[in-house]
Amino acid sequence: MxxxxxxxxxxxxxxxxxxxxxxxxxxxxxxxxxxxxxxxxxxxxxNAHAQALASSSSNTVGLICHDVGDPYFAAIADGVMRAAAEQDVLVMLASTFREPAREIEYVSILRAQRARAILLIGSGFQDRTWERALSAELDPYIRAGGRVAVVSRHRSVRADAVLPENRAGAAALARALLALGHRRFAVLSGPPELTTVADRLAGFREGLAEAGITLDRDCVVEGAFTRDGGYAAARELLARRARPTCVFGVTDVMAVGALAAFREAGIDVPADISLAGFDDIPLVRELTPPLTTVALPLTEMGQHAISLALREPHGQRSRVLRVGGEVVVRASTGPPPPDGTTNSGAGKGI
Amino acid sequence: MxxxxxxxxxxxxxxxxxxxxxxxxxxxxxxxxxxxxxxxxxxxxxNAHAQALASSSSNTVGLICHDVGDPYFAAIADGVMRAAAEQDVLVMLASTFREPAREIEYVSILRAQRARAILLIGSGFQDRTWERALSAELDPYIRAGGRVAVVSRHRSVRADAVLPENRAGAAALARALLALGHRRFAVLSGPPELTTVADRLAGFREGLAEAGITLDRDCVVEGAFTRDGGYAAARELLARRARPTCVFGVTDVMAVGALAAFREAGIDVPADISLAGFDDIPLVRELTPPLTTVALPLTEMGQHAISLALREPHGQRSRVLRVGGEVVVRASTGPPPPDGTTNSGAGKGI
DNA sequence: GCGCTTTCAGAAAGCGCTTTCTGGTAAGGT
DNA sequence: ACCTTACCAGAAAGCGCTTTCTGAAAGCGC
The missing domain is CATH 1.10.260.40 (lambda repressor-like DNA-binding domains)
Structure with a gap:
């Protein structure tokens, strides 16, 4: 027809x-x-293809995230979908499965699809070669009129950006935890090459520094940016000598894993150890105890990203929208245990 | 260029x-x-558009789900993305926000995009007009060579299907709960026009019937298919006279809401009330107590869906893949309270 | 009533590819 | 040496639209 x-x-x-x-x-x-x-x-x-070809324009946008199954990305994707529905654009979804190379590949694919905009969701990698390769794809795309918006990632290219207050948020969290009386901290960190990790760590250190506290090497455990990564990191942490009274998981997802590890080890949260996360994914409210965290308006972030990218006057300069960073104190944090030696093994609770 | x-x-x-x-x-x-x-x-x-136009073929598939932000759909979408990456197809994502009409609209859009396959994820609606309208879109699409696969939905059209064992699973769950000694049940049901709801309810009733137990009207509370829907339904349930010793949330997401409502009401799970869900979304393992549920291989379901749809010999007949249905007993269920009158208010624990 | 603008419809030229069809050349058979 | 196959490269015809350009008809002031 x-x-x-x-x-x-x-x-x-x-x-x-x-x-x-x-x-x-x-x-x-x-x-x-x-x-x-x-x-x-x-x-x-x-026939949308014929239309696109004849008019040399399309109304699809590409959405590249690290993992749609992750609640963090799912929430952002949800926001993107909402805004997309309003603006009558179709979303092409790409999931990189946390492999940097895949991201570049998808940008190329989306270029071939003549996507009107490409949204890059989630932290970038600190890797010169990778950055260069990504720019090599993105730059010509932008020069050809393509729009790029990034969420939660430093702008390596001329792109609009929705940036969480990673640094300030983590610093504020540190202050809140200090105020509770904690002095011995540990951090469950993600892959250090992720800029988000670096920012949050830096912010947290900054906050601690105000109280004259420094985080030594030993107190930062790295793990994958997943629930299991958090779990493993927490286990490793527990295996080390000095036990902290307060643990900061750089993402809520990691903190969820940590909570499970603590429970398994018979450690009570927050009586024995306080635990805090970052992102405020919906699920952390359902945990026992609900997690103290730094809130990010995830869904809105997705909406903003697509709106920014599609907003009419492209403007030569890129726009930056800073969001979130509020500390939300819930029951997973409390004062440190009386003597701070509630160590090892048994514990109470389940 | x-x-x-x-x-x-x-x-x-x-x-x-x-x-x-x-x-x-x-x-x-x-x-x-x-x-x-x-x-x-x-x-x-x-230029993918030119390629598609000239070759009259594309390698995109459409994925229509009710809500990407929901962990159930997110998990399935994740599976779809994995399989899509392997098969080198690009996924166009559509989220209907649980509005039936939107689904039809998206099918039309995906038809215009000449998607090679359309994946419909999640329950259909029992609504004659809607079904007819959907078929009116789908039939010509299929006749024109398009492939359709549905996940967790009755086949209204000639489509491949990945079907969870809703009925058998719910029946098995009922048996497991009966075996624990429960006799007074309640169900937090979703919108009755969703076929999934009907199936699970029927299965549950079936299982109970084997023990001569029937579920009267009063024991089935309807709510939205969301966390908040489950929460609200649970509250309503508590407001009613007779309190059950065991509650079945037809989806895990609803059960999550119910758990929160119970906790708020000072009801201990499982000491006062046992709670079970359906789906086994990853998050239920993190809850306290972790939820007893009927497991579905969500990610695999997504993978299967796209594989089925893209498998070479279309075959005149549609293929059906039945999956899941295993009861996973976790700590949210236990024997009923001694006398079954641990009612109202106070309770113990938080 | 005459030239003017204005409004709307059709012809036709692409958009950037794929693919059929045709032709040319080298290899192989006798 | 001649004809057949086989293989590869080019010409050209679309794929199904949008959009520019052109033209016809109608409205208007004088």
Whole structure:
């Protein structure tokens, strides 16, 4: 079913049929109706590829995230979908499974698809070669009129950005934890090459520094940016000598894993150890105890990203939107245990 | 940057350049290399729209789900993305926000995009008009060679399907709960027009019936298929006279809300009330207590869906894959309280 | 009533590819 | 040496639209 059949059926020319359906130019109302009726009758479905080709424009945007299954990305993706539905754009989804190379590959694919915008969600990697390769894809895309927006990632290219207050948020969290009386901290950190990790760590250190506390090497355990990564990191932490009274998981997802590890080890949160996260993914409210964290408006972040990218006047300069960073204190944090030696093994609770 | 520039640059014809890059036909190795080199040098990116138009084929599939932010759909989407990456297809994501009409609209959009397959994830609605309208979109699509796969939904059209053992699973769950000694049950049900709800309810009733127990009207509370829906339903349940010793949330997500409501009401799970869900979304393992549920291989379901849809010999008949249905007993269920009158208010613990 | 602008419809030229069809050349058979 | 196959490269015809350009008809002031 092509447009010219519809046109013939309606007794008008191909050009008129096109205009009638797209409403781009004035067409006599009677003709427009005739075309519409014919299209309906014939069950005409336009060919988006032909449209895109002829008009050299499309209304798809690409969404690249590290892992759709992760609640953090799922929440952002949800926001993107909402905004996309409003703006009548179609979203092409790409999940890199946390492999940097895949991200570059997907940018290339989305370029081929002539996506109107590409959204990069989540931390970038601190890796010169990777950055260069990514820019090599992104730069020509932008030069050709493509829009790029990043969420929670430093702008390596001329892109609009939605940036969480990673540093300030982590610092504020540190202050809040200090205020509870904690002095011995540990951090469950993610892959150090992720900029988000670096920022949050730096912020946390900054906050601690105000109280004259420094975090030594030993107190930072690295793990994957996943629930299991947090779990493993927490186990490793417990295996070390000095036990902290307060643990900061650089993402909520990691903190969730840590909570499980603590429970398994018979450590009570927050009586024995206080635990805090970052992101405020919906699930942390359901935990026992609910997690203290730094809140990010995840869904809004997704909405903003796509809106920024699609906003009309591209403007030569990129826009930056800073969001979140509020500390939300919940029951997973409390004062440190009386003597701070509630160590090893048994514990109470389950 | 178009192919003919590349061709000229490589000193070959447009046709040869096309063949060289797509490797579809034999081209002298030397020429192929020359074309590749030229393409690289010029930073050539093919135009997927032109390719699709010329070849009348594309390698995109559409994924329609009710809500990407929901962990259930996120897990399935994750599976879809994995399989898609393997098969080199691009996924267009659509989220209906649980509005039936949107689903139909998206099918139409995906038809215009000439998606190779359309994946419908999640329960359908029991609504004659809606079904008819959906079929009106799907049928011509299929007739035109499009593939449709549904996950967790009755096949209203000639589509491949990945079907959870909703009925058998719920029945098995009922048996397991009966075995614990429960006799007074309640169900937190979703919107009754969702087929999934109907199936699970029927299965649960079936299981109970084997012990001669019937579920009266009063014991089934309906709520939205969300965490908050479960929360609200649980509250409503508590407000009613007779209190059950065991509650079945037809989805884990609803059960999560119910758990929160119970906790708020000072009801201990499982000491006062046992609680079970369905789906086994990852998050339920993190709860306190972790939820007893009926497990579904969510990620695999997504993978299967896309594989089924893309499998070569379309076969005139549709394929059905039944999955899941195993009861996973965790700590949220236990024997009923001694006298079954641990009612109202106070309770213990938080 | 005459030239003017204005409005709307059609013809036709692409958009950037794939693919069929045709032709040329080298290899193989006799 | 001649004809057949086989293989590879080029010409050209679309794929299904949008959009520019052109033209016809109608509205308007004088």
């Amino acid at each position: 092509t447009l010219d059949v519809v046109a013939r059926h309606a007794g008008v020319s191909l050009a008129t049929a096109s205009r009638a359906l797209n409403g781009t130019t004035r067409v006599r109302d009677e003709l427009r109706e005739r075309v519409r009726a014919a299209a309906d009758l014939l069950g005409y479905i336009p | 178009t192919l003919d520039v590349v061709a000229r640059h490589a000193g070959v014809s447009l046709a040869t350049a096309s063949r060289a890059l797509n490797g579809t036909t034999r081209v002298r190795d030397e020429l192929r290399e020359r074309v590749r080199a030229a393409a690289d040098l010029l930073g050539y990116i093919p």
